[in-house]
Amino acid sequence: MERKSIDHTKSSRKPSGAAVMRPELTTALFRALFEEWATTGYAAVSLERVAARAGAGKAAIYRRWPSKLEFACEAIRSVEVMRLGSTDQGSLQADISEYLRATRAVLRHPLVRRIIPDLVAERLRSNELSAMLHGIGEARRQFGRRLLDRAIVRNELPADIDRELALDLLFSPLYSRMIVRGKSFTKAELDRLGNALHVAVKAC
Template sequence: MLEQVENKGTQTNSGSKVPSTRRRSERSHQAILKAAAELLEEKGYGSVCIEAIATRAGVGKQTIYRWWSSKAAVIMEAYAAQAAGNFPTPDTGKVEEDLYQILRQLFTILTTTLGSAVAGLVAEAQTDSNVAEAFRDLFLADHREAIRTVLSQGITSGEIRPDLNLELGIDAIYGPIWYRLLVKHAPLDDAFAEELVNLVMEGIQVVAERKMTLNMT
């Protein structure tokens, strides 16, 4: 379903009057994804070009243009192939721990080549709104959903304020991560994961209520 956003459509074709006679070459499909992934690794996102992917894959350029709308789309799919289903939502019973695990999981992939790929995709998304949309659907949606689940459970269990704007909460977690990924002013490491979760949980202010409680006694 998300594929339709990045691809020109895998033509599921259900119920079509003209079943036509399509027959995508799975061989070429895979060769292209493989070539894209390799070049990404070797040259970095900015230096990958469609001509190189085609040459490396032993494929005509048109075969790429037929199935993907841009370099970004190819790379998104290549990435998806590697990252598919790798974001299980943890459920330790404690929100803080769940969030921490999600972040560690995420940092693991963002600190490999995929990090630079993802950064490149965000860059391209600034220019091409199709890429932007596909990126949101394909990369962000799952991650956001994971946190949404954790926070919802937290509300149910009484750990999290019931009036929390969930989307804002998600932004509060992911925002700093993407910020660091893209601006590179500080690393994505375990200490960051831990401190960030802690900050988002507890806030930065001195807790007034505690003082009040003491005063009331």
């Protein structure tokens, strides 16, 4: 009887139809989402257009995220739009200066300057994005809390400082000028703001 040879190549093949989550495509989808979001606003974001921008099909989005909201939340987390490092600069004034410099760098990004106001506006119209916006704000404030904690340890600030007021003071001038008014800070202006905030935070 003739024996049939066994084709061992079949057993080594990967099963067809298995979804492979390519990280480079995920990154492209995030980038495409931000570009679409900055152009249309969150409410008008089309997942079909986002997928097309990324050179993919809509199914590539739904294999990764069950909804537009989940997609947007993970995209924000992936780039950590409002998160910064918290390296100790050695003094309260130096820490404030670094905080301002890093925050200005974030707020100067053209997509950030268009997406953040839209996030705020969407929260006023719907609660859908409230958790996302709260998460961004809380990450920023956590950075500020570490800054204040270091200053307290150095005896530069009293332990009973009004932390919430101090945190409001640190971020509000940059947000007001760069996001609300659409203007920027020169290095000299940022230095003057740092000096003013150093005095103001000590008075909290």
